[in-house]
Amino acid sequence: MTTPLLPDDYLHLLNPLWSARELRGRVVKVVRETENAATLVIKPGWGFSFDYRAGQYVGIGTQLDGRWHWRSYSLTSAPEAEQGHIAITVKAMPEGFLSGHLVNGLAPGTVVRLAAPRGDFTLPEPPPAAILFLTAGSGITPVMAMLRTLDRRGTMPDVTLVHSAPTASDVLFAEELAALVRKHPTLRMHTQLTETDGILSMDELGGPCADWAERETWACGPPAMLDGAERLWKARGIPGALHLERFSVELAGAGGEGGEVTFARTERTVTADGATTLLDAGESVGVQMPFGCRMGICQSCVVPLLAGNVRDLRSGVQHAVGDRIQTCISAAAGDCTLDL
Numbered sequence: 001m002t003t004p005l006l007p008d009d010y011l012h013l014l015n016p017l018w019s020a021r022e023l024r025g026r027v028v029k030v031v032r033e034t035e036n037a038a039t040l041v042i043k044p045g046w047g048f049s050f051d052y053r054a055g056q057y058v059g060i061g062t063q064l065d066g067r068w069h070w071r072s073y074s075l076t077s078a079p080e081a082e083q084g085h086i087a088i089t090v091k092a093m094p095e096g097f098l099s100g101h102l103v104n105g106l107a108p109g110t111v112v113r114l115a116a117p118r119g120d121f122t123l124p125e126p127p128p129a130a131i132l133f134l135t136a137g138s139g140i141t142p143v144m145a146m147l148r149t150l151d152r153r154g155t156m157p158d159v160t161l162v163h164s165a166p167t168a169s170d171v172l173f174a175e176e177l178a179a180l181v182r183k184h185p186t187l188r189m190h191t192q193l194t195e196t197d198g199i200l201s202m203d204e205l206g207g208p209c210a211d212w213a214e215r216e217t218w219a220c221g222p223p224a225m226l227d228g229a230e231r232l233w234k235a236r237g238i239p240g241a242l243h244l245e246r247f248s249v250e251l252a253g254a255g256g257e258g259g260e261v262t263f264a265r266t267e268r269t270v271t272a273d274g275a276t277t278l279l280d281a282g283e284s285v286g287v288q289m290p291f292g293c294r295m296g297i298c299q300s301c302v303v304p305l306l307a308g309n310v311r312d313l314r315s316g317v318q319h320a321v322g323d324r325i326q327t328c329i330s331a332a333a334g335d336c337t338l339d340l
Helices: 007-012 097-104 137-153 176-185 222-236 277-286
Strands: 024-034 037-044 059-066 067-074 087-089 111-118 128-134 158-165 187-193 216-220 242-245 259-265 268-272 301-310 325-326 330-338
Touching: 007 128, 024 087, 024 277, 037 111, 037 325, 059 097, 067 087, 067 097, 067 111, 067 176, 067 277, 087 097, 087 137, 087 222, 111 216, 111 330, 128 137, 128 222, 137 176, 137 216, 222 242, 259 277, 277 330, 325 330
Parallel strands: 128 158, 128 216, 158 187, 216 242, 259 330
Antiparallel strands: 024 037, 024 111, 037 087, 059 067, 059 111, 259 268, 301 325, 301 330
């Protein structure tokens, strides 16, 4: 018997990565990729499954000023060749409090919390004979895991990568991508430097990839690019050939009037405004909130609404008692209580 402490408390004293309650990992290396981006190499602890697929993302949580902050990032490591390590590549965003800390302030040796890999932005097995990767900015990260995996398996099909970045110095993994192109005759890359070449419109896609409509396509980048790709593929009558990964979702923000949010099982309460998601509100008072993509896609954060009303920040739809709501894209519309 270990009461009042739990076995997990003793395991934590022996090794912070030994936990039966949550996934943890230790940052073993921080590699600067560009001026504002870095790769974090992480050694996961007990319970982490390396049976993930290239293109999936992982949640990472770190404590800042006494609060846990969570975000999800695409894994950039190939699943089968990292020998117990995983990697994510983070670009510091001007409005991104956590991303800036991960790039510039997270020291090797830091223990972080992890969420299991998720996501369906992956290649089928075997991969298609002809592939187009359409990426921009940090949208290259899940595709980099795919390319590394194909390279290490020696199964590089006919691949065209069309990637956009402001300048040459902003291209993530530039040297490695160039080496892959030299190594694999079946891999071609077009780099669109938007500060000098302009933004590549979807109407111009036939320039760098004349047979784009004949390829299975995986696209990841800013919303405007992905929205344009959706319209183009739909107009050509081939929407099923386009696979998208979005890093953000447009939230209406205004709409909910906010209120007092109660987390019934954990007996915690917080006052949140109408633009703060219930997920962020719960984490701000230390509630262990379930989450996945944090943008309303994966459904990992769905919980029952026990009392009050909440509003979907994307659509403005209001939910009432008894509904199961997504905390990552919902805000309080008056006082409410969640089954957490």
